[in-house]
Structures are given as structure tokens and as C-alpha cells.
Amino acid sequence: MTTTGEPADGFDTTIHAPNRLRICALLDAVESAEFGTVQQQLDVSASVLSKHISVLMDAGYVAQNKAVRDTRQRVWLHLTETGRTAYQAHVAALRAIVGDPGD
Amino acid sequence: MTTTGEPADGFDTTIHAPNRLRICALLDAVESAEFGTVQQQLDVSASVLSKHISVLMDAGYVAQNKAVRDTRQRVWLHLTETGRTAYQAHVAALRAIVGDPGD
DNA sequence: TCTTCTGTTTCCATAGTGGAAAGTGAAGCA
DNA sequence: TGCTTCACTTTCCACTATGGAAACAGAAGA
Numbered sequence: 472m473t474t475t476g477e478p479a480d481g482f483d484t485t486i487h488a489p490n491r492l493r494i495c496a497l498l499d500a501v502e503s504a505e506f507g508t509v510q511q512q513l514d515v516s517a518s519v520l521s522k523h524i525s526v527l528m529d530a531g532y533v534a535q536n537k538a539v540r541d542t543r544q545r546v547w548l549h550l551t552e553t554g555r556t557a558y559q560a561h562v563a564a565l566r567a568i569v570g571d572p573g574d
Numbered sequence: 575m576t577t578t579g580e581p582a583d584g585f586d587t588t589i590h591a592p593n594r595l596r597i598c599a600l601l602d603a604v605e606s607a608e609f610g611t612v613q614q615q616l617d618v619s620a621s622v623l624s625k626h627i628s629v630l631m632d633a634g635y636v637a638q639n640k641a642v643r644d645t646r647q648r649v650w651l652h653l654t655e656t657g658r659t660a661y662q663a664h665v666a667a668l669r670a671i672v673g674d675p676g677d
Numbered sequence: 678t679c680t681t682c683t684g685t686t687t688c689c690a691t692a693g694t695g696g697a698a699a700g701t702g703a704a705g706c707a
Numbered sequence: 708t709g710c711t712t713c714a715c716t717t718t719c720c721a722c723t724a725t726g727g728a729a730a731c732a733g734a735a736g737a
Contacts, residue, residue, distance in 0.1 A: 482592065484592065487590075487592060488693080488694085489585065489587065489590060490694090492671060492672070493671055496671045496672050496673065500673070506714075506715070507714075507715090510715095515695085516695080516696070516697085517714075517715060517716085518695080518696075518697080518698090518715085518716075518717080518718095519694080519695055519696080520715090521715060521716055521717080522694085522695085522716085522717090523694095525716085525717095526693095539703095539704095542704065542705080543703080543704070543712095543713060543714070544702085544703060544704085544713090544714075544715095545714070545715090546714080546715070562672045565668060565672070566675075568595060568596055568599045569595070569599050569665045569668070570599065570603070571675070572674070572675065591724080591725085593725090609683080609684065610683080610684090613684095618726085619726080619727070619728085620683075620684060620685085621684090621685075621686080621687095621726080621727075621728080621729090622725080622726055622727080623684090624684060624685055624686080625685085625686090625725085625726085626725095628685085628686095629724095642734095642735095645734095645735065645736080646681095646682060646683070646734075646735070647682095647683075647684095647733085647734060647735085648683070648684090649683080649684065
């Protein structure tokens with residue numbers, strides 16, 4: 472039995488938190504994004520973003536890799552396969568709750 | 575200036591909390607619902623539901639009225655106009671974040 | 678009056694969230 | 708080689724949120 476602490480319907484509280492939902496949505500739309508870019512889009516402090524990323528990484532939803540741009544190392548973020556699946560399941564759960572358009 | 579504490583895009587943390595989102599979604603779909611019915615659908619304790627309803631009432635999103643059914647008084651819940659508007663705006667904000675179907 | 682039903686409120690423990698500031702590691706520069 | 712800057716990361720702290728359990732309250736019956 473895999474205990475995730477989440478109901479079986481795909482609703483995922485780890486993803487549901489407002490900022491993390493935005494992070495996942497953002498990352499779902501691209502292959503990867505720079506930490507700084509994500510920070511700008513969310514308009515949050517680096518510490519807050521870093522902590523949310525930690526949570527998502529602990530859940531196995533996000534992974535990082537570092538690459539140099541403009542002489543400086545930067546963190547690139549991307550959803551893992553698990554993360555993408557969980558995110559899409561969560562969105563499906565949200566749609567199930569609020570009703571799809573056309574309902 | 576009306577300070578709601580929410581960003582202007584319709585995203586509403588009062589509504590976003592998982593159980594409250596479910597409550598609002600449920601109430602948005604009907605004219606009104608009995609406390610007990612909502613409790614069953616959400617599968618939460620009466621105290622937890624009562625507290626969430628309090629929060630929604632404090633926000634002006636939900637109102638109650640009492641009516642007798644089967645000899646007992648029961649609480650009926652419904653979204654206020656403000657509540658319905660806020661809920662629909664929140665759903666729109668969610669769609670803006672996760673992307674509408676067909677994007 | 679005593680009990681039951683239907684919520685409501687209180688008490689409590691725990692987790693989530695963010696801001697600020699300190700810390701870390703890699704570069705760049707004198 | 709030291710010093711500084713940049714790009715995060717971690718820690719510290721305060722506050723809010725959430726839920727379970729139990730006490731409480733009002734209406735209706737026995």
C-alpha cells in the first residue's frame with residue numbers, strides 16, 4: 472500500500488497551495504525554467520520560492536539541474552514525470568470539483 | 575479602496591482551501607443545500623464543516639436560513655450573490671493559471 | 678424533566694506560510 | 708590570495724490555518 476496522504480481522486484494538497492499550483496502550471500507548460508524566471512513570474516521572494524521548490528522536490532515532483540548563463544550558475548527547474556502526472560491529475564480533480572466548462 | 579487581501583485577478587484564498595472550494599462548488603450548483611447533505615458529500619465532521627461555513631459567512635459568501643424538515647430544524651446554506659461572484663471569479667482565476675481546456 | 682438531534686464553539690496539537698537575515702558555493706576582480 | 712557579488716538555501720521567527728474531540732446550546736419528543 473502506497474500511502475500518499477492524498478485522496479485517490481488525484482487531488483493533491485502539495486500541488487494545491489496557491490504558489491505551488493502556479494509553479495507547477497508554469498513548469499507544465501515548458502520543458503524547464505530558470506529559478507529567477509519563476510521567481511519573477513510568481514512575484515515572491517527567493518526564500519519563499521526556494522522553500523516551495525524544496526517541498527515539490529521532496530515530493531518528487533520537481534527536479535533541478537544547474538547550468539551557466541552569463542557567467543553565473545543558475546538553477547533550472549523542471550517537472551519530473553511523476554510531477555507532471557500528479558499535476559495533471561490534480562487539475563483533473565479540480566475540474567471534477569468545479570465542473571468542466573459546458574457542464 | 576476595498577481591501578480584500580486578495581490579488582485583483584479573482585484568486586481567492588478564502589475559497590481556495592480544499593474543503594471550502596468543494597463547499598462553494600457544491601453550493602454554486604444548487605439554490606441551497608442542507609448542512610447535513612453538505613457534510614455527507616464532503617465527508618467531514620460537523621465541527622469542521624461548521625467552522626468552514628463560519629469562515630465563508632464571515633467573508634459574506636454564504637448565508638444560512640433555518641427550516642424544519644422531519645420535525646427538526648435544519649440549516650440550509652446558500653451562496654450569496656457576492657459569494658457566487660467571488661467563486662466564479664476564483665474558478666476563472668484557476669482556469670487562467672492551469673490553462674483552459676483547448677489551450 | 679430527560680434525552681435526542683443538529684449544529685456551534687472551545688480547546689488543543691500540528692502543519693503551513695511568509696519575511697528577514699544569515700549562510701553557502703561558484704565566479705570575478707584587485 | 709583575499710574580497711565581493713550573485714544566486715540561491717537554510718534558519719529563525721511569528722502568525723495563520725486546519726482538524727479532531729469534547730463541551731455546549733437550542734429545539735423537539737418521550
